[in-house]
Structure formats: C-alpha cells, structure tokens
Amino acid sequence: MRTLSPLRGLCLVAIASTPLMAGADPGEQAIDRYCSGCHQAGGDDNGWSRISAQRKTPEGWDMTVARMQTMHGLELPLEARRDIVKFLADTRGLAPEESAPQRALIERRLNRIESFDHPSYQEMCARCHTGGRAQLQRRPLEEWERLVHFHVGQFQTIEYQAMARDRDWFELALDEIAPWLAETQGLESAAWDAWQAQDAVEPAGDWQLWGHWPGEGDFYADVTITAAEGEDAYALTLDGAFIDGRELDGEGQAIVYTGYEWRANLSLNGRDFRQVLDLSDARPAGRIFDDHDDAFGMRVEMAPREAATPGLTASLPASLKAGTRSRLVLLGQGLADGEIDLGEGVSVREVIERRDHRLVLDVEAAADLTPGWLPLAVGDVGADTLLAGYQAVDRLEVSPALGVARVGNQATPPVSGVFSALGYLGEGEAAIPLGRVPVRWSVAPWDEIAEHDEDAKYAGVMDAATGIFTPAGAGPNPMRRFNANSVGNLRVTASVEGQEAVQDEAQLIVTVQRWNNPPLR
CATH class of the missing domain: 2.60.40.10 (Immunoglobulins)
Structure with a gap:
C-alpha cells in the first residue's frame, strides 16, 4: 500500500474538512475540494491564496494543474481538472487585447524568432522556454517574485547553466525581471476589466471558413455550430471542398473559454486536428494543427455566412x-x-x-x-x-526563414518541416502579393560540415511539389559516421516553375525529439 508524505496527508485532511459551496460553479467546487487544502480559501474576493493572484490562458491554467499533479502528487479526476481549468480561464483569464501579442504561441505556430522590450529577459528567462509563456500571465509583484523563488527551488542548477553562471541570476531576476513583469503584466488591467463587462461571444450559427492545407491546397467550407451539452460547449460540422473540387468534410466538438477562446477537436477528411480560434473579432481567425506534429497546420479565417453588409x-x-x-x-x-x-x-x-x-x-x-x-x-x-x-513572378519569399524539424519514432512522433513560398509582383512597398505560386522545392547541405556529414542524404526527404520535409527516424544510424543520429543542417530552396532563376532560400535544422511537449513551450 502506498504511503502519503506528511504534506500530502495534511492537504487531504484540510480538503476533507472544507465544505462545498451549495450551487457553486463545478470548477469552483472542484477547487474547494481538491485545491483549498494548500491554497487557503477566503480573502476579499472570496478566492484562494496564490490562485486568485494570477491570470492565465486556458493552456496556462491547464499546465499549472498538471504541475500540481506531477510535482505535488495531487490526485484529480479528469472531469474535475476540466472544470477547474474552465472556471479559472473564465474568471482569471486574459482579455483579447492581452493575449493578442502571443497568439502564435497559443496557436502552436513554430519557428518564431522572439524579441522583447527588455535588455536581458531573453537571456534570463527565454533561454529555457519561450518568453511568450510568461507573457501570457498576469501577476502582482509579489507573485512574480515567488515565481523566481520557485525556479531556483525547483530547478537547482538554474544558476549554473549557460547565460546564468556569468551573472548573479537570482538577484537580477528579483531586482530587474520581476519588477518589469509586474509593471508590464500586472494582475489588474483596464483591458481585463472592460472584457469582463462585455457579454461572451456566441459562436452558434452558420459560418464560412477558408484557409490553405499544406500539400492539399486552398479550401473553403460551410461551418454550422450548435450548442452542445455542457457549459460553453459546442458541436460543429464542416461541408466544403478544395478549390480543385475535391470534397472536404468534417465534424468536431469545442469549448469556449474566457468568452472568446475557442478550442476544438476536429476530424477533417478522417484526420484528427486541434483548432484554436480568437472569437473576439468580427472575422475570427486562428489555426488548425496536428497535435502530434504541430508544424503541420493551417491558418484559417471565418466569417458569418449571412453578413450584415454585402x-x-x-x-x-x-x-x-x-x-x-x-x-x-x-x-x-x-x-x-x-x-x-x-x-x-x-x-x-x-x-x-x-x-x-x-x-x-x-x-x-x-x-x-x-x-x-x-x-x-x-x-x-x-x-x-x-x-x-x-505574367511572371518578380520576387519569391520562403517562410519560415529558419525552420526546425525533429526526427521521431512511435514513442515520439517526428515534427515535419513545412515551408511555403509566396510570390510578389513588383518590388518594395508597392509590391502586389500573389499568394502561393507554383514552385519546386529542394534541399542541400547548409555548409561544408553538413556536406561532409551528408546531412541531405540522411536527415529526411523533401517533397518537391509541396514543400513538406519528412524527417528520418530517430536513433543511431549505422550508415552514418560514429552511428550518429539522422540530424542535419539543410538549405531549403524554392524555385518558381518556369522561372528557375527566381528563387528564395531558408535554413532547416533537423534535430532530435522534443521530450517535453507542453501546450505552451
């Protein structure tokens, strides 16, 4: 029989003695039952210690609950976890204005180069995880300071790692980073107050959706959203086609958090996807992606099928x-x-x-x-x-300029390299965007080292027609020198069909698996 640690036992005693609030929200009840043994209930806002002094995205709150389970032994039924995340995202979330700068992170758009309005934030914090993860939180100064203490206590080597041992990391984090975060991302904000005063977005109805599916082409669909059982829960069906006439159909289930954060599980032409949308705009936009290969995805937009004006x-x-x-x-x-x-x-x-x-x-x-x-x-x-x-393409632009793919196997699926090439007519600010134009794709070694190691031979295969790079399998490769893994450093080139001289290039790093795969990286 498994024994409980003293702290765990104390938490269970406290939980057992906490009365449930009659008629309260299921998430509120779950917090009182499973969390208030360690996070004291009460206070001016009738909230809970530490919990009520933070605001986060749905993914941020879900990661917090997961950390309580993995690091503190919290035993929590899946339904209670869902209720807690829903309640906290609704009552302690981010306004659309606050989440907007980091939508790419929420939508799992990879291969971004981050920049921040602070001289050392990138080195101090964004060296271990994306800087955007902290940008999607709001805390008062004392909570940002506690977060610094948590990092030092939980990750004991943090001050001895690269870009930390050359400075007084702990003091800099407390004296510079925490005050800056409190000033730019404090708990209180006019944007959050204004959003709470608004009615939640009602997505039920008929919509039209469009986007580009890598390797398949542009598509459009009629989307019907109906209310389902559960708070802010919806079902949707999609009936559409690719522009070449091939059918596209699908269905899914969704939940709306914070009044505008749409999260859905979709099946499109038999393939499973996740969908993230920001419903706060009159024309919602977001991304549909493969949860196991999140480089593979599509930006989409939606508009009401019956708009107010033609x-x-x-x-x-x-x-x-x-x-x-x-x-x-x-x-x-x-x-x-x-x-x-x-x-x-x-x-x-x-x-x-x-x-x-x-x-x-x-x-x-x-x-x-x-x-x-x-x-x-x-x-x-x-x-x-x-x-x-x-008549002809004047300029080509490949994106991303720097891509990262990952080798994989059944235990850790590979992450593809997905590239697109956009054409332009003319140059400079007056250039006219042509969208995707027909190109041929190829890969070559990025430098002399990659050529010597034959990276283009071993790292994977580029589809010349689609720009989708499929990495090789993980593990030692007996065909390579020293049984090296099938990683590589590649040059990706797109050439306009019929205008081979019109090209653009990008770099592709093919690296090892990502073992830690949280919703917000």
Whole structure:
C-alpha cells in the first residue's frame, strides 16, 4: 500500500474538512475540494491564496494543474481538472487585447524568432522556454517574485547553466525581471476589466471558413455550430471542398473559454486536428494543427455566412497567371445576383456554384493579361485589391526563414518541416502579393560540415511539389559516421516553375525529439 508524505496527508485532511459551496460553479467546487487544502480559501474576493493572484490562458491554467499533479502528487479526476481549468480561464483569464501579442504561441505556430522590450529577459528567462509563456500571465509583484523563488527551488542548477553562471541570476531576476513583469503584466488591467463587462461571444450559427492545407491546397467550407451539452460547449460540422473540387468534410466538438477562446477537436477528411480560434473579432481567425506534429497546420479565417453588409471577403487563389485556366472561389456576401466581371483579360467559362456567400468559377486568364490588381465586380459588390493577375513572378519569399524539424519514432512522433513560398509582383512597398505560386522545392547541405556529414542524404526527404520535409527516424544510424543520429543542417530552396532563376532560400535544422511537449513551450 502506498504511503502519503506528511504534506500530502495534511492537504487531504484540510480538503476533507472544507465544505462545498451549495450551487457553486463545478470548477469552483472542484477547487474547494481538491485545491483549498494548500491554497487557503477566503480573502476579499472570496478566492484562494496564490490562485486568485494570477491570470492565465486556458493552456496556462491547464499546465499549472498538471504541475500540481506531477510535482505535488495531487490526485484529480479528469472531469474535475476540466472544470477547474474552465472556471479559472473564465474568471482569471486574459482579455483579447492581452493575449493578442502571443497568439502564435497559443496557436502552436513554430519557428518564431522572439524579441522583447527588455535588455536581458531573453537571456534570463527565454533561454529555457519561450518568453511568450510568461507573457501570457498576469501577476502582482509579489507573485512574480515567488515565481523566481520557485525556479531556483525547483530547478537547482538554474544558476549554473549557460547565460546564468556569468551573472548573479537570482538577484537580477528579483531586482530587474520581476519588477518589469509586474509593471508590464500586472494582475489588474483596464483591458481585463472592460472584457469582463462585455457579454461572451456566441459562436452558434452558420459560418464560412477558408484557409490553405499544406500539400492539399486552398479550401473553403460551410461551418454550422450548435450548442452542445455542457457549459460553453459546442458541436460543429464542416461541408466544403478544395478549390480543385475535391470534397472536404468534417465534424468536431469545442469549448469556449474566457468568452472568446475557442478550442476544438476536429476530424477533417478522417484526420484528427486541434483548432484554436480568437472569437473576439468580427472575422475570427486562428489555426488548425496536428497535435502530434504541430508544424503541420493551417491558418484559417471565418466569417458569418449571412453578413450584415454585402461585400467580397476572400479570393482563392489570390492571383491568376496569364494564359492559364483555373478554378476561382470568391467568398463574401451578396454574390447571388448580378453580372460577374473579373476585369479585362479574365473570362468566366462556367459558373460552377453560385450562392449568396460564395462563387465557384471556371475562369481563363488571357495570355496578354495586364499584370496588377484585377477590379472585381459581382453585381453591386466589388473589390479592387483582392485578386491579382501576373505574367511572371518578380520576387519569391520562403517562410519560415529558419525552420526546425525533429526526427521521431512511435514513442515520439517526428515534427515535419513545412515551408511555403509566396510570390510578389513588383518590388518594395508597392509590391502586389500573389499568394502561393507554383514552385519546386529542394534541399542541400547548409555548409561544408553538413556536406561532409551528408546531412541531405540522411536527415529526411523533401517533397518537391509541396514543400513538406519528412524527417528520418530517430536513433543511431549505422550508415552514418560514429552511428550518429539522422540530424542535419539543410538549405531549403524554392524555385518558381518556369522561372528557375527566381528563387528564395531558408535554413532547416533537423534535430532530435522534443521530450517535453507542453501546450505552451
């Protein structure tokens, strides 16, 4: 029989003696039952010590609860954990204005270069985890100071690691970093007060969603969201297509935290994804990603299917090449009636689908098409900077400029390298974005060391058509010198099809597995 530590036993005694609040929120009840033995209940706000002096994202609170379980032995049913995170995110979360600067971290957009308005924050804190993780919290000074003490107590070697042993890390953290965080990210804020005074966003209804699926192409879908059983719980269905006509369908379940933070589990064409959206804007945006390979994902936008005012919202694709025939999808409102005019040099061969919020057209761009923006008009609805025409691509831009992929196996799945190439017409600030243009992808050694070690041979395979790099398997590779792992340092090159001289490059580091994989890194 397992024995309890003295501290654990004291916590259980205190929990058993804490009365549950009649009619309280399930999350509030769960905190009183499972947490108040160590976090004293009461105070001016009827909250709990330490807990009530912090505000975080849903992921931040979930990581806190997980730490209580793994480091302090908290035994917590899954349903209670969900209730606690929901309650804390709703009552002690972040306003949209506060989470906005770090949406990329929340959406698992990898390969970002962070920068902060403090001379040593990057070296002091963001050397072990992303700096954005702390930027997604709000605490008073004493709580930031306690966080410093926690780091030194929990991670005893922190002051002896690189970028710490060359300075008085502990004193700098207390005297400089904690006050700066308290000043820039204090517990109280006008943004949070204003958001709490607003009504929560109601997502139920009919929407249109669009984005780009790596390796598959641009897509669009009609999304129907309905209320489900549970607080702020929803079910959704997706009925759409890729612009080449292939079907796309899906379904999912979602929960809304803090009145605007949408979190969903989706199945799209039989593949499982996570979805993160910010519902606070009139046109919600976010990301759909593979939870096991979060480099693989897609930025998406949504708009109400029945908008208040007519207008054109999006064009898929964003450009047409002279002398080609293609399928064009226009999204918006008020598109059911009226003449369709795509500008001089673009003819409509067939109207494949016409609805009030969507047009699917078979179009042809003339060989002598004049490069530039194409003035669009559908009846009384128009747009001058939504669709471009081009003869040739003037400039190519590959992103990310620095990518990281990871080898893997069944225990720790690989993380792909996913690249995109955007074309431009013209140069400088006046350049017209063409969106994704047809390119061919290749990899080569980044430097002499990578060439000597044959990294391009062993690190993985680049799909020449899609820009998706699949890393090799993890573990010692007997084919390599010293049985080295299949890591590598590669140069990724994209070349415009038919214009091979128009290229751009990026660096790809293929490295080992990520063993610690929290929601916020």
